[in-house]
Amino acid sequence: xxxxxxxxxxxxxxxxxxxxxxxxxxxxxxxxxxxxxxxxxxxxxxxxxxxxxxxxxxxxxxxxxxxxxxxxxxxxxxxxxxxxxxxxxxxxxxxxxxxxxxxxxxxxxxxxxxxxxxxxxxxxxxxxxxxxxxxxxxxxxxxxxxxxxxxxxxxxxxxxxxxxxxxxxxxxxxxxxxxxxxxxxxxxxxxxxxxxxxxxxxxxxxxxxxxxxxxxxxxxxxxxxxxxxxxxxxxxxxxxxxxxxxxxxxxxxxxxxxxxxxxxxxxxxxxxxxxxxxxxxxxxxxxxxxxxxxxxxxxxxxxxxxxxxxxxxxxxxxxxxxxxxxxxxxxxxxxxxxxxxxxxxxxxxxxxxxxxxxxxxxxxxxxxxxxxxxxxxxxxxxxxxxxxxxxxxxxxxxxxxxxxxxxxxxxxxxxxxxxxxxxxxxxxxxxxxxxxxxxxxxxxxxxxxxxxxxxxxxxxxxxxxxxxxxxxxxxxxxxxxxxxxxxxxxxxxxxxxxxxxxxxxxxxxxxxxxxxxxx
Amino acid sequence: xxxxxxxxxxxxxxxxxxxxxxxxxxxxxxxxxxxxxxxxxxxxxxxxxxxxxxxxxxxxxxxxxxxxxxxxxxxxxxxxxxxxxxxxxxxxxxxxxxxxxxxxxxxxxxxxxxxxxxxxxxxxxxxxxxxxxxxxxxx
Numbered sequence: 001x002x003x004x005x006x007x008x009x010x011x012x013x014x015x016x017x018x019x020x021x022x023x024x025x026x027x028x029x030x031x032x033x034x035x036x037x038x039x040x041x042x043x044x045x046x047x048x049x050x051x052x053x054x055x056x057x058x059x060x061x062x063x064x065x066x067x068x069x070x071x072x073x074x075x076x077x078x079x080x081x082x083x084x085x086x087x088x089x090x091x092x093x094x095x096x097x098x099x100x101x102x103x104x105x106x107x108x109x110x111x112x113x114x115x116x117x118x119x120x121x122x123x124x125x126x127x128x129x130x131x132x133x134x135x136x137x138x139x140x141x142x143x144x145x146x147x148x149x150x151x152x153x154x155x156x157x158x159x160x161x162x163x164x165x166x167x168x169x170x171x172x173x174x175x176x177x178x179x180x181x182x183x184x185x186x187x188x189x190x191x192x193x194x195x196x197x198x199x200x201x202x203x204x205x206x207x208x209x210x211x212x213x214x215x216x217x218x219x220x221x222x223x224x225x226x227x228x229x230x231x232x233x234x235x236x237x238x239x240x241x242x243x244x245x246x247x248x249x250x251x252x253x254x255x256x257x258x259x260x261x262x263x264x265x266x267x268x269x270x271x272x273x274x275x276x277x278x279x280x281x282x283x284x285x286x287x288x289x290x291x292x293x294x295x296x297x298x299x300x301x302x303x304x305x306x307x308x309x310x311x312x313x314x315x316x317x318x319x320x321x322x323x324x325x326x327x328x329x330x331x332x333x334x335x336x337x338x339x340x341x342x343x344x345x346x347x348x349x350x351x352x353x354x355x356x357x358x359x360x361x362x363x364x365x366x367x368x369x370x371x372x373x374x375x376x377x378x379x380x381x382x383x384x385x386x387x388x389x390x391x392x393x394x395x396x397x398x399x400x401x402x403x404x405x406x407x408x409x410x411x412x413x414x415x416x417x418x419x420x421x422x423x424x425x426x427x428x429x430x431x432x433x434x435x436x437x438x439x440x441x442x443x444x445x446x447x448x449x450x451x452x453x454x455x456x457x458x459x460x461x462x463x464x465x466x467x468x469x470x471x472x473x474x475x476x477x478x479x480x481x482x483x484x485x486x487x488x489x490x491x492x493x494x495x496x497x498x499x500x501x502x503x504x505x506x507x508x509x510x511x512x513x514x515x516x517x518x519x
Numbered sequence: 520x521x522x523x524x525x526x527x528x529x530x531x532x533x534x535x536x537x538x539x540x541x542x543x544x545x546x547x548x549x550x551x552x553x554x555x556x557x558x559x560x561x562x563x564x565x566x567x568x569x570x571x572x573x574x575x576x577x578x579x580x581x582x583x584x585x586x587x588x589x590x591x592x593x594x595x596x597x598x599x600x601x602x603x604x605x606x607x608x609x610x611x612x613x614x615x616x617x618x619x620x621x622x623x624x625x626x627x628x629x630x631x632x633x634x635x636x637x638x639x640x641x642x643x644x645x646x647x648x649x650x651x652x653x654x655x656x657x658x
Contacts, residue, residue, distance in 0.1 A: 006548070006551075006552065009547070009548045009551060010548050013546055013547060013548045014548075040594075042592075043545075043592050043593070043594065046592045046619075047545060047546045047549075047592065049619065050546065050549060050619060050640045050641075051546055051548045051549060053619070053640055053641040054548075054549065054552055054640060054641040054642065056641070
């Protein structure tokens with residue numbers, strides 16, 4: 001095995017232990033007497049030390065030795081895990097992570113090591129900065145790779161059989177082999193996607209860590225809970241939502257949760273509550289971040305938006321509560337009284353939203369002034385293959401993600417009503433707006449005659465239904481998504497796919513569509 | 520295979536294909552490093568691995584290896600507990616402890632419990648070869 005391979009193994013395994021240390025230390029802060037936590041941290045530090053010494057990384061060995069020592073002292077009752085020591089340990093762990101990830105990093109360990117006994121040293125030199133460096137590799141079980149290799153082997157055999165069958169002009173045999181190949185490819189696709197999945201709790205520890213650091217910094221008391229760690233998510237989706245989630249959590253601590261005095265005044269428990277829940281819903285993963293803080297003052301958001309010229313006074317008056325809250329996603333809006341270095345609500349929310357949308361997700365914000373805020377992130381299980389419905393609009397094919405479709409209906413033209421000049425239909429006891437795709441895409445087919453009824457796909461976007469008027473739909477199909485480069489239609493289409501007949505088809509993004517039609 | 524022949528010449532030992540070694544360490548990185556050393560020294564091509572003390576005893580019973588390298592700090596059951604377990608199964612088991620420099624005191628306890636010898640992390644390739652080979656030659 002080459003040194004490079006050793007290094008990869010070392011980095012990935014050592015970083016796993018860093019994660020274990022961080023998670024365990026966070027738990028230990030809550031239960032400082034739990035012996036098994038102390039043992040675990042000691043053992044992980046020891047393991048990293050052993051690996052680092054084999055690799056010849058002396059500084060890493062030294063730092064691990066110091067971590068081992070302090071936990072040995074705590075175990076033996078010589079030292080106590082004070083808040084100061086915990087903070088220093090977190091700084092050490094960040095440092096350790098950087099040293100493991102970056103072979104060439106040169107660091108003077110001395111001030112770090114001295115900071116343990118000398119609190120002043122921390123303020124002078126060392127600022128806690130949780131590293132956002134996540135290794136770009138994933139660990140794959142050998143057995144999973146074997147499965148992939150097996151399927152590829154079977155595909156090769158199929159190919160040879162197919163070649164033979166074609167040479168023999170045996171149509172029936174070819175057709176059957178094609179069916180088998182189809183199944184094999186579906187299998188390969190599924191298994192490959194499985195390999196890309198990583199457990200969401202891989203990033204969970206960074207969340208606890210951020211909430212801990214920010215709340216200590218601001219002197220707030222917060223109980224942070226995370227649920228749903230058993231769920232897996234595509235690695236690239238996970239990567240692109242990590243920063244947005246960190247931002248949301250910092251916002252919760254900074255602007256959401258009130259100071260202890262303010263909470264007591266408002267008859268709330270002095271300890272603020274933040275929960276992060278991950279659940280699966282159909283083809284989507286929902287990540288829900290809820291706090292019991294002061295919530296968003298919709299009136300203030302409107303005021304600010306008018307002030308910044310984002311909306312007019314008239315628009316502000318017409319706006320309902322939910323629309324006003326959605327304004328916090330507008331670029332350049334900040335309602336925080338002072339901009340802190342921790343976060344500024346509004347400063348980054350637009351970035352958060354665009355990050356989430358870039359992987360095909362959406363963000364929903366619910367908030368009641370005085371009673372906390374709930375942010376709901378909806379994400380696709382994986383981004384590159386989706387189930388889509390192929391629809392026809394003026395003889396052109398488009399793909400609509402199944403995950404957004406509620407149902408398809410045929411409506412007689414007589415049941416189309418007009419409200420404020422917009423066409424609407426009745427659907428399940430409510431009135432929903434119609435979006436005529438041929439008009440929107442400006443591809444009206446002059447030849448198309450007026451049928452007595454129209455075909456409508458009812459879609460859901462941010463808990464509202466819309467009816468898309470189409471000519472007809474063909475079938476459900478798995479489609480491989482290819483991202484389009486930025487172009488003049490990017491406000492409507494981000495992705496395309498290639499259909500079985502070899503033609504390129506645009507993928508409709510319901511949230512973009514709705515944003516464009518219903519401002 | 521060059522190393523293998525060199526080793527034979529150097530130590531006058533013929534590595535039998537039948538030598539089976541159980542490598543016990545909670546870090547897969549360390550297990551791989553040790554496995555590679557054993558291979559390149561020509562000591563053993565047939566290795567079994569265990570990641571904790573409980574698995575170590577289980578693997579020992581199942582595979583009856585000729586030799587065990589035993590890490591000390593491990594989850595579930597540590598190296599000393601696993602050593603005790605293995606010695607109960609076979610009082611003549613050849614167990615070599617794997618420790619870091621500052622854990623030498625543990626080695627003394629391990630020797631009392633029946634461990635044959637110890638190797639120190641980070642590994643010195645030829646030293647590992649010598650010690651394991653010596654242990655394999657004794658009954």
